[in-house]
Structures are given as structure tokens and as C-alpha cells.
Amino acid sequence: MSSNSLHYHYVVPGDDFTQAGKASSAVKQILKQLGFNPQTIRKMSISLYEGEINMVIHAGGGEIDVDIDDEKITAVLTDRGPGIEDVELAMQDGWSTASEQVRGLGFGAGMGLPNMKKYSDELKIDTEVGKGTTVTIVVKLAS
Amino acid sequence: MSEYFHSVTLDKEACKGCITCVKRCPTEAIRVRNGKAQIIGERCIDCGECIRVCPHHAKLAVTDPLSAIEQFKYKIVLPPPSLFGQYKRQEDLELIRAALCDIGFDAVYEVAAAAELVSDATRRMMEEGKLNKPVISSACPAVLRLIRIRFPNLLDNVLPLSAPMEVAARLARAEAVAKTGLKPEEIGIAFITPCPAKATAIKNPMGTEKSEVDLAISVSEIYPVLLSAMNKCAKEGTGFDRAQSGRTGLSWGNSGGEAAATFTVRYLAADGIENVINVLEEMEDDRLSDQDFVELNACPAGCVGGVLNIENPYVAATRMKHLRNYRPVACNHIEGDSIPPEIQWDTKVEPVSAMRLDPLPQHSLKMMKEIEQIESKLYGLDCGSCGAPSCRALAEDIVLGHSTEDACIYLLKDKVEAVRESMLSLNIDSREKSGDKS
Incomplete structure (x- = not known):
């Protein structure tokens, strides 16, 4: 890792939809200022936003750590939520366990994880039912 | 013409160096240096927000004087549609036309007429x-400049059609050449700008490379003459x-009309620049993908809220609503x-990277690190x-390299405090030591 890597830490409050998206929005501003390729920024912003919203809906919040260097952007989203029972199923388009109330707010369409997969270059999900989930998103810098 | 011509400019005499405009500028394009506001040209989008908020009327819009039209033969x-909301009379549409001819114009071409053609073209392109999607309106130049600077990703969604003002000018000039037999350059076209x-x-x-409009005359200048x-x-x-x-063309003067x-x-x-930014942020993250069309106006209530207008935007909008009731749906197809x-863009609109630190990631990362180190020292007030x-x-x-830490009065206070402390701790009884006590 280059000596000029940047680190950011965000706390995502649970069940507060007014705050949801604040971390991904902050990261987007930083990436824009860094002058990265617009497509790279778009990929990271969308996948990070989906991940952040997932933490709010399903896990009662959590924490996000972002590392940026001149090769890639890495975001690690950690929560102590219920975990994902069947990751393969959760990755399918439109599959969701979100409550009616959450759907009423326009979330929970079941596109969160599929979108994260679609927009990131690497996606790693470590999950344990009852313990929590750690999602790692990597987007590489386009040359 | 310099690359960054701006209509928005500063009256140095009137500027008190307060930071009202600095705080409200949506692209952080203003700084107060040496006691006066300075506009960072490459960031300014000419939205007019600083003109709107300046308590000392030190921010001005450079426009052309009405007399400049005299240099042309025809x-x-x-x-623009919003002009019709500036006057009280209901029958204004015809009256304004007659009055414009009375003050010396040979022909009137309503921008609303061209707007109907742009609406027609938009519908066709969307059907094809x-x-x-969502298609973003390209009519508000402040919004278009904002997208170029802050949301370059969204340029591919911008409607590639010319704004009604430009379309009107192109068609009006062609019509006038055919009618009068004059050379195109002998014909002068003035837009009344809000x-x-x-x-x-x-x-x-x-x-496009060159506008067909020759002059921009502000509503505030022409208003009394026209009245x-x-x-x-x-x-x-x-x-x-x-x-x-x-109705179709006239409704372009209000937010929502074009959409x-x-x-x-x-x-x-x-409408309103802050709301526009919020919508663009959402679009950028793919959160408005269920929409077909997004109309964005930098001014509150749309063009009727233009900072050079006379009437309150909401009063003007209501008047225009009444006025439209007496009109057919559309007169132009x-x-x-x-x-x-004439209706289409002939040049691509490219992104402008006025906000990035450096084109090279290695450099910009290093600069970002320095910025954050300095920011952590500041008070965050x-x-x-x-x-x-x-x-x-x-x-x-x-x-x-545009400023120094000493610009921060709190850091400066800390420095002064440190100097005071070190003064106090000086060993001032050294004289006794050397002296005659023993």
C-alpha cells in the first residue's frame, strides 16, 4: 500500500433513515475532489450506498471503514446484526427480508446486494447468523 | 473572449468584505481576500445566488445596454415567457408585443414559441x-454549468437540445434575412434576460460554438421603459x-412547465439551486432511475425567480397561470x-474539472492528506x-497555495497566546543574579 493512502471511519446509526446515505455521500465528495475517474466514483458510491442502507434496514447500523490509495478503494462495512442465513439467496435480484414498514419507505426492493455485486470489482461477504456481517467492497481505479 | 467570461461580477466599491456570498455560493467559488470578495472564475456557474443574497448590492450582472441595439439595421x-409575469395587466401578451415595437424593435419573436418546438422535439426523442433516462433538461444554463463542474457523470443524461432562447434566435434571424434581404450580421437579436x-x-x-443572440438586456433595465x-x-x-x-410554451417560465x-x-x-443539487446527488447514485424526465431550474419557482426580474417569483407565477388560461395548448409544432x-446541439458539452485537486491520483491523495492534517488543526467553526x-x-x-494558516483568527489567537506565555516565562530576574546583592 502506498504511503499516501487515506483512511476514513464512519459510524452508521441504526433505524435512522434521515441519516442513511450520509457516509456514502461523504465518500463520494472525497473521491470527486481526488479527481478520480467518474465511472470509478459512480461504482463506489452506488455500492457503498446500498451497503450503508442495508446496515440501517437489517442490522441496526454499524461501522464503515474506507481506505483509498492510488490503486483501489476498499470499504469494509461491519455490523452486529442478525447475519445472512443464505448468502446465495440474498444475492438474487428482488429477494428481500425487509419489513412492510421499510418497503413503505421505498427501500427493501431486494436489489441491495445484487447492485453491490454489479457495481463493485470485488465483493466479499463474511456472515454468521446471530453474530453479524462484514461486507468488503473493492473498486479499482481505472487507469 | 476569455475562456471564463462571467456575467456575475463585483462592484469593489460597494463590497464590504462580509462573507454572506461566500457562504451561500453553491460551488464554493467566492473568497474574501484583502477585504473584498473574489470570484474563482472556473468554478462560478453564474447562478446569481450571490446577487440575490448580497446585503450591499455589490454583486452585479453584466448585461448590454438597451441602446446597443441601435448598431443594427434590423x-x-x-x-422570455417569464417576462409576461412581470406586469399586472391580464392582456399583457399582446400589449407587451406592441410596446416592444413602440420602443424601437422591428420584430418580436417569443421565446415561448421556440420552447414549444423544443417540447415537441423532446417528446419525439423520448418516444424514440x-x-x-431520466432525461435532464438542458434549458437552465446555470444548472448545465453545475452539472459540468460537479456532476460530470450525468452529462450523458442531459437533453441534447438547444435552449428555447437559442432556437428562437436562430429561427428569427433566418426569418428576418428572408423577409428583409439584409445580411445576417445587419440583423441584431436582443434577449431580455431574467x-x-x-x-x-x-x-x-x-x-454550440457561437450563440445567435447578439445582446442580453436585463429585465430590470427594460422594465420601466416598457411600462x-x-x-x-x-x-x-x-x-x-x-x-x-x-400554454405549452408559456409554462416554461415556471418550474414544472417544461417537464x-x-x-x-x-x-x-x-427549483432553487440547493434543491437542484440534492436531486442531482440522488440521480448520481441511481436513486431516481424510475423517473423519465427531470426538470431543474437554478432559481426559485423557475425563470420567474430570475434575479434580474422585478416581480416576486410567486406573484409572477400566479399571473402567468391566469394568462395561460386564455391561450390555446400550443401554437408551434x-x-x-x-x-x-436549429433545435439540436451541434457541439458536445464536456465536463469541467474545476473541483478536483490534481489530475494525478498520486498527487491528489498526497494533497488530500495535507488538507486533512490542516483541517484537524482548525476549530471547525x-x-x-x-x-x-x-x-x-x-x-x-x-x-x-492560495492562503495560509494565519488567515484563521483562532489559530492566530493561539499564536498570540503562545507568544504572551513565552514572554511571561522569560527569565526577567537575571539582573538580580548578576548584581550587587552578595
Whole structure:
């Protein structure tokens, strides 16, 4: 890792939809200022936003750590939520366990994880039912 | 013409160096340096927000004087739809036309008429499915400049059609050449502008190399002249109705008018620069993908809220609503199967990277690190006393070499305090030691 890597830490409050998206929005501003390729920024912003919203809906919040260097952007989203029972199923388009109330707010369409997969270059999900989930998103810098 | 011509400018005498405009600028394009506001040209989008908020009227819009039209043999005026909301009389459409001729123009070409053609073209292009959805309106030049600077990703969604002002000028000039036999350059076209952004769009157009509009005359200048001419014409009678536009074109003067004219069900219209930025942020993250059309106006309530207008935007909007009731749905349609070139962009609108630190990631990462180190030393009060809009902006300015840490009055206070402490701790009884006590 280059000596000029940047680190950011965000706390995502649970069940507060007014705050949801604040971390991904902050990261987007930083990436824009860094002058990265617009497509790279778009990929990271969308996948990070989906991940952040997932933490709010399903896990009662959590924490996000972002590392940026001149090769890639890495975001690690950690929560102590219920975990994902069947990751393969959760990755399918439109599959969701979100409550009616959450759907009423326009979330929970079941596109969160599929979108994260679609927009990131690497996606790693470590999950344990009852313990929590750690999602790692990597987007590489386009040359 | 310099690359960054701006209509928005500063009256140095009037500027008190307060930070009202600095704080409100949506692109952080203003700093107070040496006691006066300075505009960072490459960041300014000419939205006019600083003109709106300046308590000392030190921010101005550079426009052309009405007398400038005299240099032309044949004089055409382009009144925008929002102009019709500025006057009290209901029958204004015809009266304003008559008054414009009375003050010396040879022909009137309503921008609303061209707007109907743009609406027609928009509908066709959307039906053909060639546009990226949601389609973003390209009519407000301040919004278009904002997208170029802050949301370059969204340029592919921008409607590649010229703004009604430009279309009106192109068609009006061609018509006048055919009618008078004069050379194109002998014909002068003046747009009555409600905002500085349009004045800039004439000097520095987007979507084409050169604007067909010759002059931008501000509503505030023409308003009184036109009012007395209107009174005169009202007495004399205006004759039959020669108005060129219907409800569709006139509704472009208000926020939501252009979007409604697309006849799509799923559309959104936002006005006021802060609201526009919020919508663009959402679009950038793919959160408005269920919308077909997004209309964005930098001014509150749309063009009626332009900073050079006289009337309260909401009063003007209500008047225009009444006025539209007396008009047919539309008076202008594209003839034939293809969209005429006059309506289309002939040049691509490219992104402008005015916000990035450095084109090379290695450099920008290093600079970002320095910015954050400096920012952590600052107090985070965003007081603006240094002349920058926030502590973060000051840290950026320092790293970019435009400012120093001493610009922060709190850091300066700490420095003074440290000097005081060290003064006090000086060993001032040294004289006793050396002396005659023993």
C-alpha cells in the first residue's frame, strides 16, 4: 500500500433513515475532489450506498471503514446484526427480508446486494447468523 | 473572449468584505481576500445566488445596454415567457408585443414559441427511446454549468437540445434575412434576460460554438421603459392578437412547465439551486432511475425567480397561470419527420474539472492528506472570517497555495497566546543574579 493512502471511519446509526446515505455521500465528495475517474466514483458510491442502507434496514447500523490509495478503494462495512442465513439467496435480484414498514419507505426492493455485486470489482461477504456481517467492497481505479 | 467570461461580477466599491456570498455560493467559488470578495472564475456557474443574497448590492450582472441595439439595421427582440409575469395587466401578451415595437424593435419573436418546438422535439426523442433516462433538461444554463463542474457523470443524461432562447434566435434571424434581404450580421437579436446565467450563455454558449443572440438586456433595465410604452399602447389600442405561443410554451417560465410538456407521467421538477443539487446527488447514485424526465431550474419557482426580474417569483407565477388560461395548448409544432438542426446541439458539452485537486491520483491523495492534517488543526467553526466558506475550504486553499494558516483568527489567537506565555516565562530576574546583592 502506498504511503499516501487515506483512511476514513464512519459510524452508521441504526433505524435512522434521515441519516442513511450520509457516509456514502461523504465518500463520494472525497473521491470527486481526488479527481478520480467518474465511472470509478459512480461504482463506489452506488455500492457503498446500498451497503450503508442495508446496515440501517437489517442490522441496526454499524461501522464503515474506507481506505483509498492510488490503486483501489476498499470499504469494509461491519455490523452486529442478525447475519445472512443464505448468502446465495440474498444475492438474487428482488429477494428481500425487509419489513412492510421499510418497503413503505421505498427501500427493501431486494436489489441491495445484487447492485453491490454489479457495481463493485470485488465483493466479499463474511456472515454468521446471530453474530453479524462484514461486507468488503473493492473498486479499482481505472487507469 | 476569455475562456471564463462571467456575467456575475463585483462592484469593489460597494463590497464590504462580509462573507454572506461566500457562504451561500453553491460551488464554493467566492473568497474574501484583502477585504473584498473574489470570484474563482472556473468554478462560478453564474447562478446569481450571490446577487440575490448580497446585503450591499455589490454583486452585479453584466448585461448590454438597451441602446446597443441601435448598431443594427434590423432589430429583433426575444421576450422570455417569464417576462409576461412581470406586469399586472391580464392582456399583457399582446400589449407587451406592441410596446416592444413602440420602443424601437422591428420584430418580436417569443421565446415561448421556440420552447414549444423544443417540447415537441423532446417528446419525439423520448418516444424514440434514444435518450438515457431520466432525461435532464438542458434549458437552465446555470444548472448545465453545475452539472459540468460537479456532476460530470450525468452529462450523458442531459437533453441534447438547444435552449428555447437559442432556437428562437436562430429561427428569427433566418426569418428576418428572408423577409428583409439584409445580411445576417445587419440583423441584431436582443434577449431580455431574467438572469446572469443567460447573459453568460450568450457570450460562452454550451452545445454550440457561437450563440445567435447578439445582446442580453436585463429585465430590470427594460422594465420601466416598457411600462410607459405599455401605458401608451393601451390607450391607443393594440389591434388583433398576434401572440405566437400557447400554454405549452408559456409554462416554461415556471418550474414544472417544461417537464409537464413532455407528456410523460413520471417526471420531477426541482427549483432553487440547493434543491437542484440534492436531486442531482440522488440521480448520481441511481436513486431516481424510475423517473423519465427531470426538470431543474437554478432559481426559485423557475425563470420567474430570475434575479434580474422585478416581480416576486410567486406573484409572477400566479399571473402567468391566469394568462395561460386564455391561450390555446400550443401554437408551434415541428413539421416533417425529423428534428430540425436549429433545435439540436451541434457541439458536445464536456465536463469541467474545476473541483478536483490534481489530475494525478498520486498527487491528489498526497494533497488530500495535507488538507486533512490542516483541517484537524482548525476549530471547525466554519466562521468564514478567513474569507473561505468553511474550515475545510481554508485547508484546501492553504494546500493549493492560495492562503495560509494565519488567515484563521483562532489559530492566530493561539499564536498570540503562545507568544504572551513565552514572554511571561522569560527569565526577567537575571539582573538580580548578576548584581550587587552578595
